[in-house]
Amino acid sequence: MTHVLAAAVLLAALFPAQADGPSVRPPAFAGTFYPDDPAALAAEIDRSLDAAGAPGDEPAGRIVGLIAPHAGYVYSGRTAAAAYARVRGRKIAAVVIVAPSHRADFEGLAVWPEGGFRTPLGVARVDAVLAKAIAKASGARYRPEAFAEEHAVEVQVPFVQRALPGAAIVPLVMGRQTGATVRGLAAALAKTCLxxxxxxxxxxxxxxxxxKAQARRTDAATAALIEGLKSETLIRKAEAGENVMCGGGPVAALLLYARKAGQARVRIAARTDSSSFGGPVVGYLAAAVYAAAPGATDGPGAFLDAADKAALLSLARAAVAEFLATGAEIEDRTGRAGLxxxxxxxxxxxxxxELRGCIGFIAPVLPLGRAVIRAAIYAATEDPRFPRVEPDELDxxxxxxxxxTPAREIDDPRTVVVGTHGLIVEKDGRSGVLLPQVAVDEGWDRTAFLGQVCLKAGLPPDAWRRGARLSVFEAVVFHE
Structure with missing residues (x-):
């Protein structure tokens, strides 16, 4: 009974009854998670944004979302700034903040429908029209208990106020992170925000x-899922309560929304953790999520010019020649930024x-120049389908x-485009990859392409119909 009364007192203190609804939520974590002095808070955020600097090479398209941590600023403030620096000063009318619920247990979504969120920097206005539209489309309800002790929305607001002054907000808290809630939110965002x-x-x-070591391995794997747009995998992990991230549902909803907005891409801006403070570790990640119009290119074609392509072909041939002669791996000394x-x-x-060897790296694990050097050597000497290339064959x-481009998981095989997409299939510990040009060279249609990538993985040709995970990627292809 005492606990219930205490909770009631807290709610009454934070959200006094008012005739015009929820009105303005006062700060609950100023002075603990972030400074309660306005000048000190503004200065800390601005220093972090300045330290993050302007983004370098960016994919095609517009930024439709950010992923940002919500720990105390001393732990994750600089990491969060790396995300907000990507949009600093841009024309943004409203920011929809989607946070997981750390305290209240409920189904669905909670929305703060009007009024605002007060921080030491002032009141961030809630876009009541947009909040109402999202609530109607997603089934979100006003639940004051979801916001009473929830820091994961509040700590984002000062960053919005400094990076995007004048932008309104729509605060959302996700309760139980089910697939239905995640997909419903993504559909609602697509309907109301695009x-x-x-x-x-x-x-x-x-x-x-x-x-520390386990945390860093786990976080690296999670970052790869995010960058690969593997929203369905993230949903499964969130539903299972796996200790990979507390906001898996909000992140998956953002990735699904981005895919509805166009060709989605994720750029990781920073990944850190609390290990420097001692004790068990909490991980933090900052990322920007982009969506480009269909047909736009973001990565390979966006930054590789003709000289870059010529340099890569020269590196590949030189790498094989040197390795066959001496067994040594050459270095990329071109100095070209694209590589x-x-x-x-x-x-x-x-x-x-006729094919003589083909090996490579799906994930962006190496700088492009080094990846090509190593892939060329492996294709010449390690492809199990062929004998090792001999020096007199080289000419x-x-x-x-x-x-x-980064691979992204897909739900609907009908979205595979022959001639554009390469395929990755995964099931029961087996995986297979086929490059986009293979389907064109072999004259396959979509169904044949899907069946052949399953066979490449050692799976039945219809595994893509029976629960196998499918991912697609694109490629810029060039040759001598």
């Missing part, structure tokens, strides 16, 4: 209270039009390079 200058912020930390960006890449070797080989 034609507006709206930014969606998914508020989340990564793994919680793991030993320093981490990218997935494959090198394909052919002789008189007769043609080198082809495929530079890949």
């Amino acid at each position: 034609d507006k200058d709206v930014l969606v912020v998914a508020s989340t930390d990564l793994s919680h209270y793991l030993p 320093a960006e981490p990218r997935g890449a494959f090198v394909t070797l052919t002789r008189k039009g 007769g080989l043609r080198f082809e390079i495929s530079v890949l």
Whole structure:
């Protein structure tokens, strides 16, 4: 009874009864999670934004969302700033902040429908029209208990106030992170926000209270899922309560929304953790989520010019020649910026039009120049389908390079476009990959392409119909 009364007193103190609804929510965490002095708070956020600097190479399209942590600023403020720096000063009318519920247990979504959120920097106005539209489309309800002790929305608001002055907010708290709630929110955002200058912020930390080495392995795997747009995997992990991130539902909803907005891409801006403070570790990640119009290119074609492509082909051939002669791996000494960006890449070797070797990296684990060097060596010496290339064969080989965009998981195989998409299939610990040009070269339609990638993985040809995970990627392909 005492606990219930205390909760009632807190709600009454934070949200006194008013004739005009919820009105303005006062700050609950100023002085603990962030400074309660206005000048000190503004100065801290501005220093962090300045330290993050302006973004470098960006994908095509507009930023439709951010992923930002919500710990105390001493722990994750600089990481959060790396996300907000991507949109600092841009024309944004409203910011939809989606946070997980850490205290209240409920189904669905809670919305703060009107009024505002007060911080030491002033009142951030709630866009009541947009809040009402999202609530109607998603089934969200006003639940004051969801906001009473919830820090995950509040700590984002001062960053919005400094990075995007004048932007309104729509605060949302997600209760139980079910697939239905996540997909419903993504559909609601698509219905209400796509034609507006709206930014969606998914508020989340990564793994919680793991030993440092385990935390970093777990967080790296989660970052790869986010960058790969693997929303369905994130939903499954959120529903299972896996210790990968507290806001998996909000993040998955943002990724699904971005895919509805166009060709979605994620750029990780920062990934840190609390290990420098001692004790078990909490992880933090900042990212920007982009959506480009269909047909737009973001990565390979956006930053590789003709000289970059020529340099990569030269590196691939030189790498194989040197390795066959001395067993040494050459370095990328071109100094070209486009080759320093981490990218997935494959090198394909052919002789008189027949395949002689093909190996590469799907994930952007290496700078592009080094990835091509290593893939070329592996294609010449490690492809299990062919004997090792001999030095006297080198002059007769043609080198082809495929530079890949990040893979993204898909739900509907009908979205696969032959000639545009490469395929990855995964099931029961098996996986297979086929590059986009393979389907064109072999004359396959979509169904044949899907069946062949399953066979490549050692799976039945209809595994794509029976629960296998499918991901697609695109490639810029060029050859000698």
